[in-house]
Amino acid sequence: MSKKKLAVPTFILGIFIITALVRAGSAGAEPPEPHCSMGEAQSVMQALPVGAWNVSNDKAGLGSGVNNCRLTLYLDGENFSFGSSDFVFAGYANFIPLEFRGLSQQEAVDILVSGWERAYVGPAGTPIEELVEQELQYTAVKSAIHPVLGRVIYRDIGFIAHFEPGDYVIYWEEDWIWGPAEATVNLTILP
Numbered sequence: 001m002s003k004k005k006l007a008v009p010t011f012i013l014g015i016f017i018i019t020a021l022v023r024a025g026s027a028g029a030e031p032p033e034p035h036c037s038m039g040e041a042q043s044v045m046q047a048l049p050v051g052a053w054n055v056s057n058d059k060a061g062l063g064s065g066v067n068n069c070r071l072t073l074y075l076d077g078e079n080f081s082f083g084s085s086d087f088v089f090a091g092y093a094n095f096i097p098l099e100f101r102g103l104s105q106q107e108a109v110d111i112l113v114s115g116w117e118r119a120y121v122g123p124a125g126t127p128i129e130e131l132v133e134q135e136l137q138y139t140a141v142k143s144a145i146h147p148v149l150g151r152v153i154y155r156d157i158g159f160i161a162h163f164e165p166g167d168y169v170i171y172w173e174e175d176w177i178w179g180p181a182e183a184t185v186n187l188t189i190l191p
Contacts, residue, residue, distance in 0.1 A: 036069035036086040041160045044069045044089045045141055073119060073158065073172035076183035083190050084165045090119065090134075092160015094176070097149035108153035109141050115176035117157055124167035124186065131171055134159040161190040 071080045082088050094115075096108040103111070118183040120131030139156040146152050168187040174180065 012042045014154050028056035035083065036088065038087045038160065038162075041069045041087040041089040045091060045156050045158060045160065051062065069119060071170070071185065071187065074181065074183045075185060075186065077185070079186045079188065080092065081164070081188045081190060085161070086189075087160055087162050088187075089158055089160050090170060091136075093154050093156045095146075095152045095154030097146065099150045105143070105153060111143055112153060112155055113179050115174060117172070119159060120171045121161070121168055124169050126169060128184075131169070134161070163187070165189045165191045 024102065069087065069089055071082075071088050072078070073090055073092050080088075086177070092111055094110055098105065098108055101108070115175060117136060119136060120128065121130040121134055128186045136159055139157045141153060143153055152189055166189055168189070170185050170187060171182070173182040
């Protein structure tokens with residue numbers, strides 16, 4: 001009797017394993033390279049930080065876009081690579097945890113819109129003062145539940161661009177209620 005009970009789950013498990021192996025090896029092709037369309041980059045901008053918080057289980061519906069289409073401006077010294085067909089969201093999310101900071105929603109919104117930020121782009125090796133300022137886009141101020149910090153007020157900031165193959169430098173700066181910040185990131189666009 002116990003063998004029959006084990007036989008059905010083993011049979012189902014066997015079919016599952018065979019199906020997975022056939023799908024993984026079909027046509028012997030390598031998985032397609034990540035590609036970021038304009039729509040994917042726009043989706044990433046609209047859904048950060050919620051998309052980043054839920055990337056492991058894709059509750060935000062962004063698929064791999066949250067990792068493949070994003071360049072985080074404040075990661076000083078980081079190197080990013082994309083393909084020449086990709087659109088890139090270069091940006092980040094400013095957020096304020098309400099309970100942690102002891103703020104009302106309106107106080108948090110006032111803080112979010114009180115600062116300024118700028119991003120500049122140019123070929124690698126270009127002095128900062130010669131980089132070209134990018135027009136930043138801002139989402140509406142939104143509210144979300146962070147898995148650790150609780151309710152947060154946030155807005156996403158950045159620009160979406162399509163670059164020709166080559167090496168670039170991006171300089172970012174901001175000044176907020178907590179003080180100024182800056183970072184330089186390197187970008188390589190592959191053919």
